[in-house]
Amino acid sequence: MNILDAEFVKGFIRMANDGWLLGFHERNGGNLTYRIKDSEVDEIKDNFKPGQWQEIGTEVKDLAGEFFMVTGSGRFFRNADIRPEETTGIIEVSEDGTKYRIVWGLINGGRPTSELPSHLMNHEVKKKLTNGKYRVIYHGHPANVIALTFVLPLEAEVFTRELWEMATECPVVFPDGIGVVPWMVPGGREIAVETSKLMELYDVVIWAHHGLFAAGEDFDLTFGLFHTVEKAAEILVKTLSMTSAKRQTIMPDDFRRLAKDFNVELPERFLYDK
Ligand code: 2HA
Ligand code: ZN
Numbered sequence: 001m002n003i004l005d006a007e008f009v010k011g012f013i014r015m016a017n018d019g020w021l022l023g024f025h026e027r028n029g030g031n032l033t034y035r036i037k038d039s040e041v042d043e044i045k046d047n048f049k050p051g052q053w054q055e056i057g058t059e060v061k062d063l064a065g066e067f068f069m070v071t072g073s074g075r076f077f078r079n080a081d082i083r084p085e086e087t088t089g090i091i092e093v094s095e096d097g098t099k100y101r102i103v104w105g106l107i108n109g110g111r112p113t114s115e116l117p118s119h120l121m122n123h124e125v126k127k128k129l130t131n132g133k134y135r136v137i138y139h140g141h142p143a144n145v146i147a148l149t150f151v152l153p154l155e156a157e158v159f160t161r162e163l164w165e166m167a168t169e170c171p172v173v174f175p176d177g178i179g180v181v182p183w184m185v186p187g188g189r190e191i192a193v194e195t196s197k198l199m200e201l202y203d204v205v206i207w208a209h210h211g212l213f214a215a216g217e218d219f220d221l222t223f224g225l226f227h228t229v230e231k232a233a234e235i236l237v238k239t240l241s242m243t244s245a246k247r248q249t250i251m252p253d254d255f256r257r258l259a260k261d262f263n264v265e266l267p268e269r270f271l272y273d274k
Helices: 009-019 038-048 116-129 143-148 158-163 189-199 219-242 253-262
Strands: 031-035 067-071 088-093 099-105 136-139 179-182 204-207 211-216
Touching: 009 031, 009 067, 009 088, 009 136, 031 116, 038 179, 067 116, 099 204, 116 136, 136 204, 136 219, 136 253, 143 211, 143 219, 158 179, 158 219, 179 189, 189 204, 189 211, 204 219
Parallel strands: 179 204
Antiparallel strands: 031 067, 031 136, 067 088, 088 099, 136 211, 204 211
8 A cells, every 4th residue: 555545644644734734833843653553554564665773862662663653853744744755754663672764754864753752752651551552642832831831830730720720621631630841951861751751640741831742542632632732721821811810710629520420530639729
């Protein structure tokens, strides 16, 4: 099968384009990776042309031999749709989990996303915790989430509670809450370690003054999660722009009732008295 005809490739490119259209990817901002199913690899592997093994910059033993579709370092999401072979690619992880090689795409001297260590370490955590169900890791630069990192304390409890209050669906969409990584230099192993630690607890992690990471089962759920968080952040920014004191809001006991009806568990640490 032609790689561009594979359903997962179409889904990947559609998600990249949707993110561009919603303003999450100025210039080369953001990155997306997908852990490809064995059956999907089988359908397209005749087209693979493996390049040289390269260092990942961290170790991901539990991803040995896996294939990932990735966006390219320095490449622009707005081109994913029109130049997919240049903007995206497929990589294979080596048997010792320390190297990768490009097997398709990223033409004209491309490399995988600069955030490859964070993406792969997050994939490793989620693969283990979900018995392989989670396959997507997504990073972008949503303006309202980033704006809030300049005014709210950089604590999971505060970000989770404040965003939950902004839309009734929020606690149902991210019942485990949101993690927060303080400002760090992006692109390396250190920020990857901190992010992947938080991915053991959360599906969404904020990078202060930088952006947002989301993890999920498929493109719809991961994009939907990212979009829901940014929408809640937008409502909070609008609210805070009008007043610092809400006249009314969703209260802790309201969340407890919601949890019962919607069959979700909401940790009490987010339902503190203010
Ligand atoms: O430029 O978003 O974090 C890609 C990024 C780096
Ligand atoms: Zn970024």
